[in-house]
Amino acid sequence: QKEVEQDPGPLSVPEGAIVSLNCTYSNSAFQYFMWYRQYSRKGPELLMYTYSSGNKEDGRFTAQVDKSSKYISLFIRDSQPSDSATYLCAMSPHTIIIQGAQKLVFGQGTRLTINP
Amino acid sequence: DAGVIQSPRHEVTEMGQEVTLRCKPISGHDYLFWYRQTMMRGLELLIYFNNNVPIDDSGMPEDRFSAKMPNASFSTLKIQPSEPRDSAVYFCASRRIAGGTGELFFGEGSRLTVL
DSSP states (O other), X not given: OOSEEOOOOOEEEXXXXXXXXXEEEOOXXXXXXXXXXXXTTSOOEEEEEEESSEEEEETTEEEEEETTTTEEEEEESSOOGGXXXXXXXXXXXXXXXXXXXXXXXXXXXXXXXXXX | OOOOEEEOSEEEEOTTOOEEEEEEOOTTXXXXXXXXXXXXXXEEEEEXXXXXXXXXXXXXXXXXXXXXXXXXXXXXXXXXXXXXXXXXXEEEEEEOOTXXXXXXXXXXXXXXXXX
């Protein structure tokens, strides 16, 4: 079993729809959670990060962490064609300031297409 | 800042040939990571460096793979001899710990095809 599971999709939705992207994980020590966005033929770039449980909102994007269920989500409201990309979740047992705990574990990525 | 710079962007080679991928991290970043991305396995960490010193190379698949970081502004990932199953996109990423969020900054990748 992989430490982080993410449905690779592809997921295709119409413009304006609410998109829900999810990851599950098995390591209860994970505390630091990130979402990266990767456009075609580009490197991943950080979209959002959260520490421990709860919600975090940034414009049209909301990240949720449910540590009791070992489940994280990314919601995109009013989706736009420019949101079409692959979304990768990533997580780490520790915050980045702890010596040696530098490894992020990535999900496989979900390929998302927003149709005009 | 120019971001993480990788070269070559594309490499097509024949099985058995040596491949060298290059990376220039963002100036001032003290961690450098090499990842490999495939459709089947996603993004896999191969090795990472802290202040030019290799810290964890447990992700390097075989002895055919080696990585070096001779100074703070340059790293190489070498595959010798290359095999078709090495075909993938190889990403370099760097990170600054002090005063930062720990965000990984990725290059645009080197797409390797081994025939």
